[in-house]
Amino acid sequence: MPSHSFVLNGEQVTVDAPDDMPLLWVLRDLLNVTGPKYGCGVGVCRACTSHLDGAEIQPCVVPVADCAGRAVTTIEGLADGDTLHPVQQAWLDRDVAQCGFCQPGQIMAAAALLTRTPQPTDADIDRIENVCRCGTYSRIREAIKKAAEQTAQRD
Amino acid sequence: MARPLSRRRFMVYSLAASTLTVAAPLGCDSSSAADAEPARAASDVLVTGTDEEMLVLQVTAANRVVVRLPRVEVGQGVTTAVAMMIAEELDARLGDIDIPLADARARGNQYTGGSSSVRSLYGPARELAALARAKLVTAAARRWGLPGWTLRTRDTKVFAPDGRSATFGSLTASAARITRTTVSSRPKPVSRHRVIGTPTTRIDARDIVTGKAKYAGDLAVAGAKPTVVARPPTLGGTLVSVDDRAARAMPGVHAVVKVPGGVAVVADSFHHAFRARDALRITWAPGPLASLSDAAIRSRLRAAVPRLGTPPSGSAQTEGEFEFAFVGHAPMEVLTAVADVRADRAEIWFSSQTPMDAREAVASAVGLSAAKVKVHVLRGGGSFGRRLNHDAAIEAALISKAARRPVKLMWSRADDVRHGRMRPASHHRIRASHARGRVVAFTHATASVSEAYDGKGLSAQGGARALVARAQGPLPSDSGLYNFGRVDGDSGSVELPAIPLGPWRSVDSGTMRTAEEILVDEVARALHKDPVAFRRTTLRSKTLRAVLNKAASAGHWGRALPAGQAQGIAVHEEYGSCVACLAEIDVTDPKAPRVTRVVMAADVGTAVNPRGLEAQLMGTAVDGISTVLTAGLHIDRGAVRESSYADFRYARQRDAPLHFEAHLMPSRREPGGAGELGVPAAAAAVANAYARATGTRPRRFPLDF
Numbered sequence: 001m002p003s004h005s006f007v008l009n010g011e012q013v014t015v016d017a018p019d020d021m022p023l024l025w026v027l028r029d030l031l032n033v034t035g036p037k038y039g040c041g042v043g044v045c046r047a048c049t050s051h052l053d054g055a056e057i058q059p060c061v062v063p064v065a066d067c068a069g070r071a072v073t074t075i076e077g078l079a080d081g082d083t084l085h086p087v088q089q090a091w092l093d094r095d096v097a098q099c100g101f102c103q104p105g106q107i108m109a110a111a112a113l114l115t116r117t118p119q120p121t122d123a124d125i126d127r128i129e130n131v132c133r134c135g136t137y138s139r140i141r142e143a144i145k146k147a148a149e150q151t152a153q154r155d
Numbered sequence: 156m157a158r159p160l161s162r163r164r165f166m167v168y169s170l171a172a173s174t175l176t177v178a179a180p181l182g183c184d185s186s187s188a189a190d191a192e193p194a195r196a197a198s199d200v201l202v203t204g205t206d207e208e209m210l211v212l213q214v215t216a217a218n219r220v221v222v223r224l225p226r227v228e229v230g231q232g233v234t235t236a237v238a239m240m241i242a243e244e245l246d247a248r249l250g251d252i253d254i255p256l257a258d259a260r261a262r263g264n265q266y267t268g269g270s271s272s273v274r275s276l277y278g279p280a281r282e283l284a285a286l287a288r289a290k291l292v293t294a295a296a297r298r299w300g301l302p303g304w305t306l307r308t309r310d311t312k313v314f315a316p317d318g319r320s321a322t323f324g325s326l327t328a329s330a331a332r333i334t335r336t337t338v339s340s341r342p343k344p345v346s347r348h349r350v351i352g353t354p355t356t357r358i359d360a361r362d363i364v365t366g367k368a369k370y371a372g373d374l375a376v377a378g379a380k381p382t383v384v385a386r387p388p389t390l391g392g393t394l395v396s397v398d399d400r401a402a403r404a405m406p407g408v409h410a411v412v413k414v415p416g417g418v419a420v421v422a423d424s425f426h427h428a429f430r431a432r433d434a435l436r437i438t439w440a441p442g443p444l445a446s447l448s449d450a451a452i453r454s455r456l457r458a459a460v461p462r463l464g465t466p467p468s469g470s471a472q473t474e475g476e477f478e479f480a481f482v483g484h485a486p487m488e489v490l491t492a493v494a495d496v497r498a499d500r501a502e503i504w505f506s507s508q509t510p511m512d513a514r515e516a517v518a519s520a521v522g523l524s525a526a527k528v529k530v531h532v533l534r535g536g537g538s539f540g541r542r543l544n545h546d547a548a549i550e551a552a553l554i555s556k557a558a559r560r561p562v563k564l565m566w567s568r569a570d571d572v573r574h575g576r577m578r579p580a581s582h583h584r585i586r587a588s589h590a591r592g593r594v595v596a597f598t599h600a601t602a603s604v605s606e607a608y609d610g611k612g613l614s615a616q617g618g619a620r621a622l623v624a625r626a627q628g629p630l631p632s633d634s635g636l637y638n639f640g641r642v643d644g645d646s647g648s649v650e651l652p653a654i655p656l657g658p659w660r661s662v663d664s665g666t667m668r669t670a671e672e673i674l675v676d677e678v679a680r681a682l683h684k685d686p687v688a689f690r691r692t693t694l695r696s697k698t699l700r701a702v703l704n705k706a707a708s709a710g711h712w713g714r715a716l717p718a719g720q721a722q723g724i725a726v727h728e729e730y731g732s733c734v735a736c737l738a739e740i741d742v743t744d745p746k747a748p749r750v751t752r753v754v755m756a757a758d759v760g761t762a763v764n765p766r767g768l769e770a771q772l773m774g775t776a777v778d779g780i781s782t783v784l785t786a787g788l789h790i791d792r793g794a795v796r797e798s799s800y801a802d803f804r805y806a807r808q809r810d811a812p813l814h815f816e817a818h819l820m821p822s823r824r825e826p827g828g829a830g831e832l833g834v835p836a837a838a839a840a841v842a843n844a845y846a847r848a849t850g851t852r853p854r855r856f857p858l859d860f
Contacts, residue, residue, distance in 0.1 A: 098230035131807060132777075
């Protein structure tokens with residue numbers, strides 16, 4: 001079976017897996033990294049959203065072979081030790097989550113958005129496709145704006 | 156009408172243990188719990204062993220307060236609300252309280268549904284913590300040789316006037332031996348509440364934002380291998396034959412077994428399991444609905460609606476017929492269950508609103524006595540009623556038994572959408588009769604799809620008992636919210652075999668009350684009255700009028716809006732609570748209506764956690780937007796057409812209001828229910844806004860379907 005090496009949340013990992021095995025199942029079933037969630041398996045619900053070299057991906061539709069030699073970041077690797085990422089902190093401050101299942105993906109999508117667009121408009125935020133079946137969207141919007149403000153103040 | 160907070164007491168017991176452990180019984184509802192043993196005085200009875208019917212509070216030597224909750228957390232915030240009740244009466248820090256979910260019990264009330272959790276726990280949880288506090292204070296008073304009344308409690312500690320302090324954990328062993336407390340063990344008066352009623356962040360928020368929160372699929376149960384099931388294309392389709400040679404030969408495949416729902420594959424990973432599932436060569440026989448599609452279901456529903464009686468003579472009529480499509484629950488976390496079934500025992504891990512029923516059902520499915528089945532209840536990734544049923548637990552147990560190994564069963568999203576349960580499609584015929592500017596009669600006849608029971612249908616595969624599926628008490632429409640003269644209604648049904656239905660957040664009210672609120676707007680128009688003014692003069696209840704007025708004033712009802720935009724309003728009353736919703740819609744692009752602003756006002760009695768309640772209302776607003784505008788399921792020749800969130804179009808960020816606010820009416824009443832309350836008001840407010848913005852009369856939902 002092919003072997004794949006990549007950096008996962010700052011640590012080098014090597015897994016034996018078929019080339020076409022989606023990163024989501026490599027993370028969840030082989031590496032026991034369960035923050036990225038399965039919600040559809042076809043890149044639609046985006047509950048698994050994570051980062052590849054800092055950019056947003058949906059691991060359920062990214063083959064593990066595409067990650068070789070690159071850096072994968074999941075929700076588990078977003079904080080700096082005990083210091084939460086500004087998006088996570090804003091999520092706490094706005095108490096965004098309800099059931100919480102989509103929130104790792106929502107947070108990773110928001111963090112990627114703020115990297116691309118540090119001061120997002122409502123239209124930018126509207127382009128986030130991640131589904132939240134509990135309907136936390138208003139708080140997600142507020143939290144993104146708050147995280148953007150705080151990042152701007154700190155810079 | 157505000158009634159004073161009940162003085163009703165609950166029996167609270169001390170349990171024999173080396174650490175302080177107290178318990179309050181939980182009956183089917185709080186009042187029956189209070190009546191259970193009226194002869195016993197509170198807090199002077201020693202009970203040995205834990206009683207399954209009780210809510211048990213334990214203070215550990217490590218200064219943790221543990222309450223094992225016989226309810227499930229699916230996002231509604233019940234664990235936070237209970238932690239707040241305990242923190243309030245115990246004077247403990249919220250962070251020192253743990254609310255694990257209790258395993259399935261043999262008896263008592265372990266039902267999460269009908270918006271009943273906070274209502275059923277509010278009395279017992281506070282009584283429990285108040286007694287524990289009294290015992291801890293009494294123990295400290297003895298230790299220090301001080302009168303109990305001089306001591307104070309705060310931050311999970313007891314303080315003496317001289318500044319000495321002791322943690323609850325350091326007092327728990329001696330408090331466990333206290334039989335008579337020297338300070339009051341009564342809960343605080345409402346005027347002294349400092350936790351209850353204060354907006355509070357979820358106790359699990361940090362676990363969620365760091366990815367630590369564990370759902371069934373995240374568990375690492377020894378040996379439990381990823382498992383998926385190949386299911387028939389049609390609802391209730393049956394297996395004719397399967398050639399599994401290719402699948403079995405694939406790497407990483409451990410077992411292929413037949414179950415009532417299809418053919419299960421157990422493999423090393425979900426990737427391997429899906430691959431092998433797709434390699435099965437299966438011949439399916441079509442299910443019993445194979446000749447049926449939406450159009451036929453709709454016409455059968457229309458025909459099943461009972462006739463409306465004769466209207467009062469001399470009255471004019473405003474009538475409407477409304478149709479609602481099937482709607483899936485589609486919680487973000489698909490059904491998932493871990494099962495380990497052995498010859499003499501079984502253990503199941505999953506998220507369940509009805510774990511006691513699930514335990515019985517699993518036991519009977521695998522041929523064990525219920526006593527041999529252990530059900531661990533896990534947090535759920537959403538529910539909306541879906542986890543009242545335990546289809547996945549039974550299926551996982553059967554697979555584990557057949558494959559002779561522990562399994563981690565997951566339904567795919569397509570399984571969930573195509574075979575998951577649905578809110579039944581329904582048809583409504585509503586007529587308001589008016590004379591001299593007043594409504595003198597109001598009648599609502601309806602028909603909805605129901606499952607035909609044949610003894611081996613879905614109910615036999617994990618259906619919730621009909622008894623618990625419905626909120627207690629009369630439907631709100633039975634009495635009528637409005638002074639509309641003679642109010643009556645009737646209902647029919649279209650029974651279909653193998654149709655997977657389930658109670659969906661707000662159950663019948665989600666369609667019935669939504670349709671009624673749309674017709675109320677049309678009556679107002681017929682009488683040349685403003686929708687808010689008309690409701691204000693016709694609503695029976697003062698509390699309902701108050702929330703209507705609040706939503707209208709906070710939402711600036713009647714403000715000028717550009718062409719293509721409009722406001723809509725609606726109200727609802729249920730579960731001892733009431734709500735009004737004002738929605739603003741922008742239909743400038745007729746293909747993409749956008750609800751831009753939602754303002755809700757609710758009176759739920761005491762709001763234990765206003766921040767959590769606001770979240771629940773926000774969720775129901777999104778339910779209203781989704782079900783009215785875009786989200787529904789089609790039946791095409793016996794199969795559900797949709798298969799993911801790509802075509803089952805639940806709201807995304809771009810569909811959600813840019814501005815949401817919720818106003819909570821101050822109240823000292825005991826809490827009412829709130830989790831489902833907002834759905835009908837939100838749905839109808841969106842429909843009414845759409846009607847006013849477009850000059851149309853919306854009749855069939857979702858509108859874009």
